[in-house]
Amino acid sequence: MTRSIAIIGAGLAGIAAARALIAAGLAPHLFDKGRAPGGRLATRRAEVDGAKLQWDHGAQYLRARGPGFAQALDDAGAAPWPDAERRVGVPGMSAVPRALAKGIPGSFGRHVGVISGEPGAWFLDHWDAAEAKPGAPLPASAPTRAGPFDAVLVTAPAPQAAELVGPIWPEAATRLDTIRYAPCWTVLASFAEQLPLPDTLRPKGDTIGWAARDSSKPGREAGAECWVIQAGPAFSRQHLEQPAAAVIPLLLAALASHSGAPLPAPRYAQAHRWRYSLLEQGLGAPCLWNPALRLGLAGDWCLEGRAEAAWDSGTAAAAALLA
Numbered sequence: 001m002t003r004s005i006a007i008i009g010a011g012l013a014g015i016a017a018a019r020a021l022i023a024a025g026l027a028p029h030l031f032d033k034g035r036a037p038g039g040r041l042a043t044r045r046a047e048v049d050g051a052k053l054q055w056d057h058g059a060q061y062l063r064a065r066g067p068g069f070a071q072a073l074d075d076a077g078a079a080p081w082p083d084a085e086r087r088v089g090v091p092g093m094s095a096v097p098r099a100l101a102k103g104i105p106g107s108f109g110r111h112v113g114v115i116s117g118e119p120g121a122w123f124l125d126h127w128d129a130a131e132a133k134p135g136a137p138l139p140a141s142a143p144t145r146a147g148p149f150d151a152v153l154v155t156a157p158a159p160q161a162a163e164l165v166g167p168i169w170p171e172a173a174t175r176l177d178t179i180r181y182a183p184c185w186t187v188l189a190s191f192a193e194q195l196p197l198p199d200t201l202r203p204k205g206d207t208i209g210w211a212a213r214d215s216s217k218p219g220r221e222a223g224a225e226c227w228v229i230q231a232g233p234a235f236s237r238q239h240l241e242q243p244a245a246a247v248i249p250l251l252l253a254a255l256a257s258h259s260g261a262p263l264p265a266p267r268y269a270q271a272h273r274w275r276y277s278l279l280e281q282g283l284g285a286p287c288l289w290n291p292a293l294r295l296g297l298a299g300d301w302c303l304e305g306r307a308e309a310a311w312d313s314g315t316a317a318a319a320a321l322l323a
C-alpha cells in the first residue's frame with residue numbers, strides 16, 4: 001500500500017517536501033489554512049474603478065543560489081526582476097507556488113488544530129479556517145478528522161508549529177521556542193499617476209525597509225502604478241498592535257520623503273501585518289525529524305529567512321523521512 005504522509009503548511013517548504021515524496025512513490029496530502037498554496041509567497045488583488053490591481057505583499061523576489069531552487073523557479077516560469085539575478089512569479093508571485101503545487105492533493109481553507117494517534121497511524125483534526133485562529137482556543141464545533149497517515153511533516157512558522165507538536169513532541173517545541181521573526185507592516189497602494197521614484201528603494205535606517213513599484217514587474221499592468229511599501233522591523237514592532245488605518249498614512253509619508261515632493265492621494269491603500277516575516281534567529285539545521293515518532297518539522301525558520309531556505313528545508317525533511 002502507498003504510504004500516505006500529511007504535510008501541514010503548503011508554503012514552499014511543504015510543497016518542496018510533497019514533490020520529493022511523490023517522486024519517491026509516496027502519497028503526500030497538503031493541509032493549509034490559506035485558500036491556496038503559497039504561504040508567504042502571496043499576491044493580493046483588487047479592482048478600483050474598473051482597473052484590475054495587484055500586489056505581491058509577501059516575498060518580493062526570489063533568488064536561487066543552489067540548483068534545486070533554480071530548477072523549481074524554471075519549472076514555475078519565474079521571470080527576472082529587477083535584475084537578472086532575482087526572479088518573480090508571473091502574473092503574480094503566487095503563480096510560483098501554484099505551479100509547483102499543481103497536481104498535489106491538498107485541503108485548503110482548513111486549520112489543523114490537533115495531531116493525534118501514534119507513529120504510523122497519525123490523525124489530523126481540522127476546522128474551517130474562518131472559524132479557527134492560531135493562538136486562540138480551538139472552535140467548539142466538531143472537527144473533520146483526516147488519516148491515518150504513516151508520518152506527518154509540519155511546515156508552519158515556528159510558533160504555529162510549536163502549538164501543533166508540543167503535546168506529542170515537547171523537546172521539539174522547546175527548540176521552536178528559540179526561533180525569532182521580525183514582523184512586517186506592508187502597505188499596498190495604487191496611484192492614478194506615476195510617482196517620481198525609481199522602481200525599487202531600500203533606504204538604510206529608515207521607516208521603510210523596502211518599497212517597490214510592483215506594477216514594474218513582468219506580466220503586470222504597467223500603468224497601474226501599484227506600490228508595495230514594507231516597513232522595517234523597528235517601525236513594524238513599534239506599531240504592531242496599531243490598526244492598519246493608523247499605519248497607512250505613516251508609510252505613505254515615509255515614501256513621499258524619498259520623492260522630494262508630496263505624493264498624490266492614492267486611489268487605493270490597504271495594509272497587511274505579517275507577524276512572522278523575515279527570520280531573526282533560526283534553528284541552524286535543515287529540518288527536524290524524529291524517526292521514532294515519524295514526525296518532522298521544516299520551514300524557512302530552520303535555515304534562513306529566504307524562500308530558497310524554505311525550499312531546501314522541505315526537501316531535507318522529505319529526504320530524512322525517506323532515509
Ligand SMILES: Cc1cc2nc3c(=O)[nH]c(=O)nc-3n(C[C@H](O)[C@H](O)[C@H](O)COP(=O)(O)OP(=O)(O)OC[C@H]3O[C@@H](n4cnc5c(N)ncnc54)[C@H](O)[C@@H]3O)c2cc1C
Binds near residue numbers: 063276278307
Ligand atoms: C513581507 C515579507 C517579505 C519577504 N521578502 C522575501 C524576499 O524578497 N525574498 C525571499 O526569498 N523571501 C522573502 N520572504 C520570506 C519568504 O516569503 C519565506 O522565507 C518563505 O515563503 C517561507 O516559506 P515556508 O514554507 O517556510 O512558510 P510559509 O510560506 O509561511 O508557509 C507556511 C504555511 O503554513 C500554513 N499554516 C500554519 N499553521 C497552520 C495550521 N495550523 N493549519 C494549516 N495550515 C497552517 C500557513 O497558512 C502557510 O501557508 C519574505 C517574507 C515576508 C513575510
